[in-house]
Amino acid sequence: RAPRPPRVVLRGAMNMDPAVKAKWVAALRSGAYAQGYGKLRTKDRYCSLGVLCKVLGLKIDRAGKYAMAPDGNFRPAIEVFPAHGLSMDAVEDLWEMNDLKGMTFVEIADAIEKGD
Secondary structure, three states, rough: OOOOOEEEEEEEEEEOOOOHHHHHHHHHOOOOOEEOOOOOOOOOEOOOOHHHHHHHHOOOOOOEEEEEEOOEEEHHHHHHHHHHOOOOHHHHHHHHHHHHOOOOHHHHHHOOOOOO
C-alpha cells in the first residue's frame, strides 16, 4: 500500500478575487513555469508566489527577492500579498510548501483550491 501524502492545510485567510485565484491555480498547473526555490524568480524559474506575481502583473526586483507593493516600492512578499487577499500565514505556508517541503506546483495548486 502506498503511503498517504501529508495533509496540507493553509493557515489564515485566502480572501482572493476568485478569478485571480483561478488564474493562479491554472498557471501553476499549466507547465508554463519552471519551478524554482529560494526566490520569487531566478532567471527563468519561479516559486509559487513568483507565479502569483506574474498573474497579478507585479514587478519582481532584479535579485528576484521582492515584489512591487501598491505604494510603488519593492517589498518582501509577506508584506505585498495581504493587499491581494493572502494573509501573512498563508504566504508563509506557501513559501514552506514550495521551498522547504519541495511540493510540486500541482500539489500547491491543490492546496490553494482547498484553502478557502
